[in-house]
Amino acid sequence: MNQMDAMRGNEALRRRMFSAVRQGRFPHACILQGAKGSGKGLLALALARALQCETGQGVSCGTCVSCRTIESGNHPDVFWVEPTKTKVLGVEDIRQQVVQEVSIKPYSGRYKIFVLPEADQMTPAAQNAFLKTLEEPPAYGVFLLLAEQAASLLPTVRSRCPVYGLKPLSQGEVASFLMEEKGVPAQQAHLLGEYAAGAIGKALQLLEDDSFLAMQQDVTEKLFLLPKTNTATVLGWAAGWTAYKQQPLFWELLLLFYRDLLLEQQLPQSKFLMEKEKRSQMAALGRQLTPGQIRRSADAVWTAKKQAAQNVNLQLALEEMLLTIKGEQHV
Numbered sequence: 573m574n575q576m577d578a579m580r581g582n583e584a585l586r587r588r589m590f591s592a593v594r595q596g597r598f599p600h601a602c603i604l605q606g607a608k609g610s611g612k613g614l615l616a617l618a619l620a621r622a623l624q625c626e627t628g629q630g631v632s633c634g635t636c637v638s639c640r641t642i643e644s645g646n647h648p649d650v651f652w653v654e655p656t657k658t659k660v661l662g663v664e665d666i667r668q669q670v671v672q673e674v675s676i677k678p679y680s681g682r683y684k685i686f687v688l689p690e691a692d693q694m695t696p697a698a699q700n701a702f703l704k705t706l707e708e709p710p711a712y713g714v715f716l717l718l719a720e721q722a723a724s725l726l727p728t729v730r731s732r733c734p735v736y737g738l739k740p741l742s743q744g745e746v747a748s749f750l751m752e753e754k755g756v757p758a759q760q761a762h763l764l765g766e767y768a769a770g771a772i773g774k775a776l777q778l779l780e781d782d783s784f785l786a787m788q789q790d791v792t793e794k795l796f797l798l799p800k801t802n803t804a805t806v807l808g809w810a811a812g813w814t815a816y817k818q819q820p821l822f823w824e825l826l827l828l829f830y831r832d833l834l835l836e837q838q839l840p841q842s843k844f845l846m847e848k849e850k851r852s853q854m855a856a857l858g859r860q861l862t863p864g865q866i867r868r869s870a871d872a873v874w875t876a877k878k879q880a881a882q883n884v885n886l887q888l889a890l891e892e893m894l895l896t897i898k899g900e901q902h903v
């Protein structure tokens with residue numbers, strides 16, 4: 573599988589960049605700007621492969637030694653510049669990993685490519701140390717600066733690097749990536765696509781995170797049972813759910829449940845419903861409730877979410893939330 577094909581979205585941007593590579597007019601330095609998980613790293617890898625491919629056509633063949641070693645991270649002329657002492661790139665990192673390294677000719681590739689993840693976190697001193705190299709790069713030097721915010725870089729650095737902005741993908745684009753590249757079943761792919769809000773990197777992280785899928789299973793199952801469960805048991809759930817304190821998507825999961833419930837009730841069989849496997853269960857629960865009851869259930873989640881953010885005891889907030897919803901949905 574060619575790396576190009578493994579990417580999704582941002583077609584126009586990619587076409588522009590890769591045609592510059594083919595025509596031999598790719599800039600020595602550029603900024604790839606996009607949110608966390610938007611595919612900056614994948615794009616940098618694909619560009620490195622196209623630039624270095626032994627066919628010399630500016631297109632990655634995917635099979636030559638160069639293409640394969642870049643994929644596995646072992647290419648002698650492709651460098652990922654990483655912080656060594658602190659969490660951000662400092663002046664010594666730039667001196668040792670970039671300035672000194674670029675003065676040595678490529679080992680086997682046509683170019684020497686430096687990828688700087690989180691370049692916008694570089695210290696000002698590091699950026700100043702980088703400047704001379706950016707101003708007068710050797711013919712074989714290529715610098716790919718990955719940044720969430722290009723504006724965080726010094727103007728002197730920015731003025732030497734065109735900015736290529738990556739947009740978040742649609743939920744469907746993330747889902748099709750997961751299905752085709754990772755063999756994720758359709759329903760789960762759509763679910764992860766929804767939660768990842770357009771960021772493939774985030775979706776991949778969630779995919780590897782068993783605890784997310786376990787939480788999703790647990791929470792959804794219980795929300796269906798809630799109207800028919802006795803108070804003592806519900807209080808036990810509240811205690812158990814405090815374990816999800818560190819899960820960033822816990823509240824979204826709850827809110828999406830009620831959004832889906834309302835959606836299924838108002839627009840049955842909508843293709844936007846994310847948890848398709850739960851559709852019949854959703855439809856059954858939806859038939860027992862009024863839109864107002866569902867909305868007030870979602871409001872109870874919002875209230876608990878706000879309380880948790882204000883350091884109200886999480887278990888108390890969850891107890892109140894679940895009992896409020898149970899009261900609303902009493903059947």
Ligand SMILES: [Zn+2]
Pocket residue numbers: 624625626627632633634635636637638639
């Ligand atoms: Zn190749």
